[in-house]
Each structure stands twice: as C-alpha cells, then as structure tokens.
Amino acid sequence: MKIYGDSQSGNCYKLQLLASILKITYEWIELDIKNGDTKTESFLKLNPNGKIPILVLDDGRVLSESNAILNFLAEGSDLIPNDPFERAKVLQWQFFEQYSHEPYIAVARFIQHYLGIPADRKVEYESKQSGGHKALRVMEIQLEKTPYLVGDSMTLADISLFAYTHVAHEGGFDLSEYPKIKEWIRRIQDQKHYLPMKSR
Structure with missing residues (x-):
C-alpha cells in the first residue's frame, strides 16, 4: 500500500509514527x-478534496482523513x-x-515556522494562541x-494529539507551562520503534 503525505505535516506524521510502532510496511x-x-x-482523482494524507491500498481503494x-x-x-x-474516548x-487543537x-506553527509571521498574518497568528493554549490546558488536566x-x-488518541503537540513550540507555544504534557511527550518518545518527525 501507499501513503501520500508531507513529512512536515503533523497529520501525515501520525501515520508514519503509527506504522513504525506497529511495523507496518508501506510505500x-x-x-x-x-x-x-x-x-x-x-x-x-485520488482525493477530490485535495488534501493529504491519503492511503491507497493494493486493490486501489483510497482512504482519506488522517484519523x-x-x-x-x-x-x-x-x-x-x-x-x-x-474506544469512544479515543x-x-x-x-x-x-x-479544538x-x-x-498547527496553523500557528505554519505561520511562524514556515512563513516567519508575515505582517498580513500577524493578527491571525495571535488569534490562534488563545485557542491553542485552551486545547493544551484540556490535555494537561487529563x-x-x-x-x-x-x-x-x-x-x-495519543498518536493523534502527539503529532502537533510535540512541535507546538514551533508555533510559539511554551510547553514549560504544561509539565504533564512534557512528561507525556517523553513517554511517547520512549516507546519502542518510536519514529521522530523528519526534518527537511
């Protein structure tokens, strides 16, 4: 089977991480x-929605949406x-x-890490901070x-949330405010067959 994606995207990295942990073979x-x-x-033709990741099975069937x-x-x-x-909690x-996350x-990370917070995106970037911190607080409580x-x-649930959370600092989020999230990140990184996000 084939997975189409961008290694810098958290939604795509989820699949790389899962495949590594479960030893799934794919292209x-x-x-x-x-x-x-x-x-x-x-x-x-594969995904009319024009988004990644997508999974293409050997028989040609296509599945989209990372989760x-x-x-x-x-x-x-x-x-x-x-x-x-x-299972419903997952x-x-x-x-x-x-x-909510x-x-x-992810959007704050894109604006800061990839665009350098251009003037025309500054207001949008700042608006993403409160929502991002609210999501991180919800995770911290749990x-x-x-x-x-x-x-x-x-x-x-952990793989889904880990993808963008562990690089949240690239979007201006200081994870030192969330000690339990930092411990959780380390626990996942200590998993057997853990695969780091690739860098360009």
Whole structure:
C-alpha cells in the first residue's frame, strides 16, 4: 500500500509514527503542498478534496482523513481499546484534535515556522494562541489524572494529539507551562520503534 503525505505535516506524521510502532510496511509518496502537488489532476482523482494524507491500498481503494486512516491501520492492535466506552474516548480525543487543537496549534506553527509571521498574518497568528493554549490546558488536566489520554496505556488518541503537540513550540507555544504534557511527550518518545518527525 501507499501513503501520500508531507513529512512536515503533523497529520501525515501520525501515520508514519503509527506504522513504525506497529511495523507496518508501506510505500511513502512525499508531496509538497506549497508546490501544488495536491492540486494536480492525478492527485485530485485520488482525493477530490485535495488534501493529504491519503492511503491507497493494493486493490486501489483510497482512504482519506488522517484519523480515519489511523483507525483503519490500527484495527486489531492494542492501540484501540476493546472496551466500547474507552474506544469512544479515543474517538472523542481524535475529534478534539481536529476541531479544538489542530486548527490553532498547527496553523500557528505554519505561520511562524514556515512563513516567519508575515505582517498580513500577524493578527491571525495571535488569534490562534488563545485557542491553542485552551486545547493544551484540556490535555494537561487529563494528563494530571492518567499517564496517557485514555488511561494507563497508549492509544490512537495519543498518536493523534502527539503529532502537533510535540512541535507546538514551533508555533510559539511554551510547553514549560504544561509539565504533564512534557512528561507525556517523553513517554511517547520512549516507546519502542518510536519514529521522530523528519526534518527537511
């Protein structure tokens, strides 16, 4: 199978990290969003939404949306709880990541780390800080109670949230304000087969 993505994107890195932890074999197809790689006719045939990552199975079936791909690839693994309520909690955190976390932390990171906070994006950048800190506080509260987001062991919830959280400083977020998040980051980085995010 093939995964199309940008290694600097947290949404794409999630899949690389998961595949490494679960020892999943795949072919990585590197795309450059800024170069228009996701707007080509050939890519839009695979995903009309023009977004990465996408998974293309050997039989040609295509799956998009990072957390949907995570759940598909991790099916049957210990990263998805057997208990229905805990499994729903994983989904709760994944929805939280896409709606309350990524729109602030990932966008702030893009504006600062890749664009250098240009004048025409400064107001937007500053507006992302409060939302990002709110999301980090929610995570900190949970991690004061449990070592991982859904209890005592790592799940897909942690992989989903780790991707952009561990590089949040690149968006201007000082993680020293969140000691439990920093401990959680170290726990994930200590996992067997942990794969760091690639740098260009």
